[in-house]
Amino acid sequence: MVAHSLGSYYVRLFTDQHLQEVSGMVLVDPSVEYQDRRFSEISPEYAQLLKKDRETAQECLRLAREGHLTADLPVFKECTYGYSREPGFSDALFEVQIKRRLSVPFREALFSETDQMELDSRELLAARRSYGDMPLIVLTQSPETTDAYPGLTAAQVDAMNTLWVRMHEELAELSTRGVNQVVDHSGHYIQKDRPEVVIGAIRHVVVDSRRVPH
Numbered sequence: 001m002v003a004h005s006l007g008s009y010y011v012r013l014f015t016d017q018h019l020q021e022v023s024g025m026v027l028v029d030p031s032v033e034y035q036d037r038r039f040s041e042i043s044p045e046y047a048q049l050l051k052k053d054r055e056t057a058q059e060c061l062r063l064a065r066e067g068h069l070t071a072d073l074p075v076f077k078e079c080t081y082g083y084s085r086e087p088g089f090s091d092a093l094f095e096v097q098i099k100r101r102l103s104v105p106f107r108e109a110l111f112s113e114t115d116q117m118e119l120d121s122r123e124l125l126a127a128r129r130s131y132g133d134m135p136l137i138v139l140t141q142s143p144e145t146t147d148a149y150p151g152l153t154a155a156q157v158d159a160m161n162t163l164w165v166r167m168h169e170e171l172a173e174l175s176t177r178g179v180n181q182v183v184d185h186s187g188h189y190i191q192k193d194r195p196e197v198v199i200g201a202i203r204h205v206v207v208d209s210r211r212v213p214h
Contacts, residue, residue, distance in 0.1 A: 001014065001015060001022055001024070001025045001026075002025070002026045002027075002028070002198075002202060003026075003027055003028065003030065004028040004029065004030070004189070004190075004191060005028070005029060005030065005031055005188065006031045006113060006114070006117070007030075008027045008028075008030030008031055008032075008171075009031060009033075009117075009120050009124055011025065011027075012025075012027075012030075012124060012128075013123065013124055013127055015131065016124075016127040016128060016129050017127060019129070019131065019132075019134075022134065023134070023135075023209040024134060024135040024136065024205035024206065024208065024209035025131070025134065025135070025136045025137075025205065026136075026137050026139070026198070026201045026202050026205055027136075027137070027138045027139065027168075027171060028139050028190050028191055028198055029139060029140060029141045029188050029189075029190055030138065030168065030171065031117070032167040032168070032170070032171065033120075033121035033122075033124045033125050034118070034121045034125075035117075035167060036050055036117065036118075037118075038163060038167070039160055039163065042156070042159045042160065042163060043149075043152055043156040043157075043159065043160055045151050045152055045156070046149065046152065046156075046160070048151070049149060049150070049151065049152075053079075054114075054115065056075060056078050056079045057079050057107075057110070057111050057114065057115075058111070059075055059079070060075060060076060060079035060080070060107055061104075061107040061108065061111050063075070064102060064103065064104045064107045065104055065107075069102050069107075070102070071098050071102065076101075076102070080101050085097075086192075128174075129174075130174060130175070131174045131175040131178070132175065132176065133175060133176045133177050134175045134177065134209075135175070135177050135204075135205045135208040135209045136171075136172060136174065136175040136177060136178035136179070136205070137172075137178075137179055137180075137181065137201040137204065137205055138168045138169075138171050138172045138178065138179070138180045138181070139180075139181055139183050139190050139197065139198065139201060140164065140165055140168045140180060140181065140182045140183065141182075141183060141186050141187055141188050141190055142182065142183065142184055142185060142186050142187070143158075143161040144157055144160070144161055145157065165180070165182060168180045177208070181197075181201075183197050
């Protein structure tokens with residue numbers, strides 16, 4: 001099982017419920033249950049940033065439903081993850097990407113997924129179990145800078161970086177063979193910034209899983 005960000009919720013829940021069907025796992029800068037609550041505990045201002053993000057997402061959804069959301073609106077760039085154009089995208093492919101992100105189904109799904117993280121966290125924690133000796137690699141992005149969190153101090157951002165690594169170490173500890181690796185020169189999308197690291201982790205888990213009796 002391989003998952004990035006919030007996708008980790010779904011593959012972990014599947015693994016918790018069907019452990020015998022999973023031989024290994026790679027989590028790429030994964031979301032962790034109750035992460036926003038834990039971040040807010042050490043950086044209260046972070047909760048305000050989350051509130052603003054939610055309001056922006058709601059505005060984009062409202063505009064999309066009314067047929068008024070366009071790619072040239074400043075709010076669109078604020079509420080769309082990964083808005084920047086991939087270097088290898090043709091004009092046609094980039095147009096498809098933007099059209100999808102302007103659509104009502106996309107905006108509804110994105111808002112629903114992020115808005116239900118607290119509820120999903122409860123479900124995930126209730127199902128949480130040990131993965132025994134299943135091969136497990138957790139990849140963590142490089143530390144964030146204050147640019148990523150306007151209004152937070154350098155000390156707060158440093159504390160959040162430390163907590164992010166600790167939360168990923170906790171995930172790795174679900175298996176006796178679990179490891180956490182901080183990936184240099186990478187952002188949240190490690191698969192784009194350092195694809196060779198993700199590929200290497202997957203290959204390692206595949207090989208390692210064949211050595212583990214199930």
